[in-house]
Amino acid sequence: MDSKYTFALRKIALLGGIEDYVVLSSRELGDALEMSQQSASKRILELLDEKLIIRDLGARKQRIKLTQKGIEELKQEYGEYRRIFEISDQITLHGAIADGMGEGRYYVCQMGYMAQFEEKLGFRPYEGTLNVVVDREDVSKLDIIRSAPGEAITGFTQDGRSFGGAIAHKSKIRNIECAIIIPERSHYDNVIEIVCQYHLRRTLSIGNGDRLEIKVKV
Amino acid sequence: MDSKYTFALRKIALLGGIEDYVVLSSRELGDALEMSQQSASKRILELLDEKLIIRDLGARKQRIKLTQKGIEELKQEYGEYRRIFEISDQITLHGAIADGMGEGRYYVCQMGYMAQFEEKLGFRPYEGTLNVVVDREDVSKLDIIRSAPGEAITGFTQDGRSFGGAIAHKSKIRNIECAIIIPERSHYDNVIEIVCQYHLRRTLSIGNGDRLEIKVKV
């Protein structure tokens, strides 16, 4: 993403463009970005083109609001700053165990994934995943984790079905090695999937609703 | 500050350029910034020129490190992001009361300041300041406060002496209105000066070493 775009997005966000439309003329934006009214007008058209903002072009002044894509873009940069200034090497997530739908099991068992897990995580996962609902106050930590490099798990096609890529982040639960799997272009939610060499429910004697602390390496 | 510069600074910081020198060729930086080796080399020269980085140009690969100015630049942007994504309207600082040197009293009593406090804060300060040593874990909150607009107190010259400008941030201590004063271009430290309509030590029955909670409006 071009830094010119996020720079403009940030100024709009500071004026409240994340919550709601803000009245912002191209001259005002130009002043904030230290550029001419003409260039600011052009920048706004570019941001619209990239679908980073939406606009309500009223009779007198336009009103501008960030799109979800625009907000994600800023969150990504915010995550980078948090990694620069905050991160100590690990992030601790808190959450509760949730029911899996059996989907995790299906995916993990695919050879295309299994081989990569073994190579990149250093263990062969138990054939299933543990689903954890992350506490509301820790959801923003997921953004930091998403912005960390992690281990890339590449997608593949098998029997005419395509399996998407993901990023695995090495983690520990009560000192047991595991990894949280974040699918590429997933809809951000507060449920994470965990793979581990062992059957975590049995090994840790835990079940649905039990609270858990996950230390994610970043 | 040009967004091109902070974009490059951020990538260098992510590689550890805040703590120490990082080995970073112009080609590697070019890849990270999605530009050519030639342009990255030019960018590095510009950053050096702006004194945002320092460099150790070894025989094979150069080593780069952010200067204090470069770090401050990133912190400022980080503060903007925190204002976008975190701030609820107030920041709570914790600290302990420290001995003033009587300097605060001298400055506050200057008419040039007193009149501005009265106009911009809505109260006439007691003729003295309360010095508070901010807890180590809250020092980063000062960066956020510094990046918030606040009330500008302009400098002036009197009797041939010049008095610098400052930013006042309206605050409350145990629901009593006050303001923390941050001098312009001060050396960042962990001691803040507080002005208040009342004599805080007497009104709150507090003294040196007592702990305090300050709610700063942002």
Place this chain on the structure above:
DNA sequence: ATTACTAGTAGACGAGTAA
């Protein structure tokens, strides 16, 4: 391998201005 110069070019910017 590096870094970084020069030269040529594409793109960004602002002035003027229309709607």
Place this chain on the structure above:
DNA sequence: TTTACTCGTCTACTAGTAA
């Protein structure tokens, strides 16, 4: 007042290349 077009200039980039 607005937004945003065209157009000329000038900056910023990359390719080629030297050291």
